Amino acid sequence: MNATKALNLWVITEGIAGTENQCLGVAERLNDLLPVNITTLRVVLKQPWKTLSPYIGGGGAHIYAAGSDIPSAPWPDIVISSGRKAIAPALHIKKQSKGRSQVIQLQDPRWAASKFDLVAVPFHDGYRGKNALVSHATPNRVCVSKLREEAGKWTPPAAWGGAKSQGCVAVLIGGQSKAYDFTAETAATLITMVKNLAAEGYHVMVTASRRTGEENYAHLAEELSGNDQIYFWAGEGHNPFFAFLAQADHIIVTPDSASMLSEAASTGKAVYVLDLPGGNDKFARFHQHMIDIGAAKKIAPTDLVLDFAPQMVLNDAALIAEKIRELIADNCA
CATH class of the missing domain: 3.40.50.2000 (Glycogen Phosphorylase B;)
Incomplete structure (x- = not known):
């Protein structure tokens, strides 16, 4: 991977706004650290993958329903995915790229977590594997x-x-x-x-x-x-x-x-x-x-005293982006 030129980054979700925004927030903060070309893919799976993915495996073009974006070569340098239906496509890219694509999952995938290069989870999520990065909350686009x-x-x-x-x-x-x-x-x-x-x-x-x-x-x-x-x-x-x-x-x-x-x-x-x-x-x-x-x-909605002074401002997307930058630097070394 050549980190001196703009890297290709794919955001893969099923298109739910909250999930997609988490991925975009990390991608945008990564772009503050090094140049990336961001492409957003929204996947729609056909049955039985819609119900049973990722547990039944598969990631080729045959699993996608009409109207879905279909990931295909050339494979990106970085994948940021989130949501159950994005797991199989993300891991398929990792396999097809022979590990060249760095694949990052946001939130606990609850399946094959160790296969990702990084799993970024908020404090309240349960995953604590060797490839886990624990943030305070969910990453987002606020900056x-x-x-x-x-x-x-x-x-x-x-x-x-x-x-x-x-x-x-x-x-x-x-x-x-x-x-x-x-x-x-x-x-x-x-x-x-x-x-x-x-x-x-x-x-x-x-x-x-x-x-x-x-x-x-x-x-x-x-x-x-x-x-x-x-x-x-x-x-x-x-x-x-x-x-x-x-x-x-x-x-x-x-x-x-x-x-x-x-x-x-x-x-x-x-x-x-x-x-x-x-x-x-x-x-x-x-x-x-x-x-x-x-x-x-x-x-309580019936006892509104607006007197709070925050002691911490979250910046979880930047935290995750910095870890991805480190992964890329290690891969280029």
Whole structure:
């Protein structure tokens, strides 16, 4: 591998935004250290591989469904993959390239982990093999330059221009997951919380996700419109998610998304994770670790005291990128 010229890097996922953004975040931070040409591949597997991959093996063109990107030679210098359906394609590339491609997996693959050159896992993931790199949380695309770039792509409501404010609060709403139910009651709790913040004089920026659900999303939009202190992004135009992070003084996150909390805690802003019903041991470990290192504070939606001062700003994507740079340097030696 010649590290004096731009290296070819493939990001391979099944196209889920959160997973892909983790990989892109690492790829972009690696590009800060050495030149890389980033190509994003989104794989769609046909049956039975869709259900049984990677356990039944295989990685050739025959496993891909219509509409899928299909990895083919010439093979890249670096692969960053994440998600169960990306494991077989990534390891197929490693085999076909005769090990020339450095293959990095983000998150515990739970299968054949030792075959990867590097497995980068957040603290709450279980894998601790010889090729493991443990970060605090999940890597992401948040960095100073990204926030500066995105801040100018969203214009706050005109009413905020001359209005006295306690500050700006970004509220990041996730939704239904295996660990957390997102019910109509959950939506009502969040609506009350946002209105209370507005009543206290905060400017509140609210964004929801596809997991919020259509009915809950519509309820949020209806209840949070018509208040000059509140901006609810209704899904039209450029997504202001990163702009919200850039402009917020405080960031409140529902507890169901490790990615959202990791992104928020990478900004240097005051971050609060809501104490809502649900969860499991893995999320409990994650939330407690974020609290222990001073990256976030847990609060109840009915007891909002926004007084947190972060003791740590996360930069997990850069941590992983530096390890990849070391692997490449060792391979070139």
